[in-house]
Amino acid sequence: xxIRQYIADITRFSEASHRFVPQQFFKSLGKKGILDxxxxxxxxxxxxxxxxxxxxxxxLSQQLxxxxxxxxxxxFLSRFGPLVRREEGIISKYMGAGFMALYPGYAEQSLRxxxxxxxxxxxxxxxxxxxxxxPVDVGIAIHHGPLMMxxxxxxxxxxxxxxxxxxxxxxxxxxxxKELGANILVTREFFDQMREPERFRxxxxxxxxxxxxxxxxxxxxxxxxxxxxxRQAKDRTKALFERGLLLCQEGRFYDARxxxxxxxxxxxxxxxxxxxxxxxxxxxxxxxxxxxxxxxxV
Numbered sequence: 001x002x003i004r005q006y007i008a009d010i011t012r013f014s015e016a017s018h019r020f021v022p023q024q025f026f027k028s029l030g031k032k033g034i035l036d037x038x039x040x041x042x043x044x045x046x047x048x049x050x051x052x053x054x055x056x057x058x059x060l061s062q063q064l065x066x067x068x069x070x071x072x073x074x075x076f077l078s079r080f081g082p083l084v085r086r087e088e089g090i091i092s093k094y095m096g097a098g099f100m101a102l103y104p105g106y107a108e109q110s111l112r113x114x115x116x117x118x119x120x121x122x123x124x125x126x127x128x129x130x131x132x133x134x135p136v137d138v139g140i141a142i143h144h145g146p147l148m149m150x151x152x153x154x155x156x157x158x159x160x161x162x163x164x165x166x167x168x169x170x171x172x173x174x175x176x177x178k179e180l181g182a183n184i185l186v187t188r189e190f191f192d193q194m195r196e197p198e199r200f201r202x203x204x205x206x207x208x209x210x211x212x213x214x215x216x217x218x219x220x221x222x223x224x225x226x227x228x229x230x231r232q233a234k235d236r237t238k239a240l241f242e243r244g245l246l247l248c249q250e251g252r253f254y255d256a257r258x259x260x261x262x263x264x265x266x267x268x269x270x271x272x273x274x275x276x277x278x279x280x281x282x283x284x285x286x287x288x289x290x291x292x293x294x295x296x297x298v
Contacts, residue, residue, distance in 0.1 A: 024090045025160050028104055028149055039158055042150030048110045048142060048190060049167055050089070051174040052080070052117060053098035055137045061097075073097075076136075079124055080117055087113045092162050098138070100170075102162065107144060107193035111200060111222065114140045114184045118225025140183065141173035144190040172210050173219070176298065180205060180219070181271025183226055188218035200224040201231060203238045205272060206245045207295045216295040221272065233267035240266070241273060248276065249294035253284035 014034075029041050054060070054076070061069050077099065084091050087109035089101040103110040117138060125135035147164030169187075177185040182205070191197055205219040223234045234241075244259030260277040263270055279296055 024088070024104070025092075025149070028090075029151075037151055037158075039151055039153060039155070042148055044146060044148050045104065046144065046146050048103040048107050048144045048193070049147070049164070049170045050084075050101045050103065050110045050114065050140065050142045051095075051098065051170045052101070052114070052138055052140045053095065053174050055139050055178055057097035057136075060134070060136065076124075080120060080138075083113050083116045083120065086116075089113060092160075100162075100167065102147075102149075106195070107190060108195065110142050110190075111184070111186070111194070111224075114142060114222070115200070115225040118183055122227070138183075139174050139177040140185070141170050141177055142184070142186040142190050143170040143173065144187070144193050145169075169213070169217070172213060173217075176208075176210050179271065179275065179298065180221065181269070182219075182221035182223070184222040184224070186220050186222055188220065191220050201235065203234060204242055204245065206249060208298050209295055210298060230267075230269060233269065237263045237266050237270065237273075241270070244273070244276065244280075248280050248283075248296075251288075251292075251294075253280045256280040257284060 028045065029037065029043055031037050031041070060072075064072060073096075077094065081091060081099070084099075084101045087103070088105050089103045089109060091099050092102050093100045101110070101113070103113075117140065121136075121138055128135055143166050145164065145166035147162050147166060149160070149162050151158050152161045153159050173185050173187070177183065185205075186202075191202075200222050201224045202220050202222045205221055207216045207218050209216045221234075223231050226234065240259060241263050244256045244263060247253075247256035247259060257277055257280040260273045260280065263273040264277065267273070275298065276296070279298075
């Protein structure tokens with residue numbers, strides 16, 4: 001009886017430790033489990049980083065008590081967290097209104113997760129409406145690059161952590177996704193890792209320098225997980241939109257501006273087309289800086 005109880009306690013301890021630090025994190029460090037890790041253990045790997053965040057969460061949270069906030073976030077995460085694990089992703093960090101996930105495997109796994117989140121969000125919001133709650137929205141950004149995974153802290157307090165400029169970039173892109181009207185915003189660096197990118201509906205958004213960043217990134221709007229009407233509208237206007245973008249990059253701002261007007265006539269919900277219309281109009285009216293290379297400052 002004593003031995004059986006001891007084994008049960010050890011099993012519960014192991015299972016509990018995996019809830020705080022995922023088993024995949026140990027495996028990425030080349031360790032069997034929590035008893036094998038040491039402060040300073042680290043490994044550098046190229047991985048896909050995904051950030052998913054609730055939009056306008058601060059407004060929602062102000063209407064809730066602290067207990068209601070905790071209950072809402074736990075309910076939200078329990079609905080969407082399993083979608084990450086289903087594609088062998090690692091939830092590395094909860095960020096109050098969402099989470100950051102890492103994918104050491106194929107790039108497609110992260111994008112399938114993102115599309116699944118967008119699909120599950122429809123059913124989730126239907127349940128919220130029936131219960132009398134307002135619907136919520138989720139912005140997702142995905143990037144790929146080198147990062148350091150390891151154990152940081154001091155003698156009495158350790159934590160698994162990820163250090164990478166690409167993680168910061170992904171968080172910036174998630175914030176930018178709403179302005180660009182992209183529910184799933186990915187970078188060219190990530191997209192080039194995919195084996196069959198044509199399986200996901202997408203359109204290029206050109207080279208953009210996000211506010212506060214020095215490096216321009218080529219961004220792509222993956223609209224595979226958009227609501228049906230919006231996805232169909234982007235399908236109809238994809239060629240026209242990308243033509244306007246090409247004209248803008250060539251410095252033909254008047255023609256680009258008029259092309260984006262045509263896109264907006266066909267899809268009045270296209271935030272990117274509206275943003276690029278105003279940018280091209282400004283470039284046409286005021287000109288660009290010397291040495292401008294087609295990069296858009298957003």
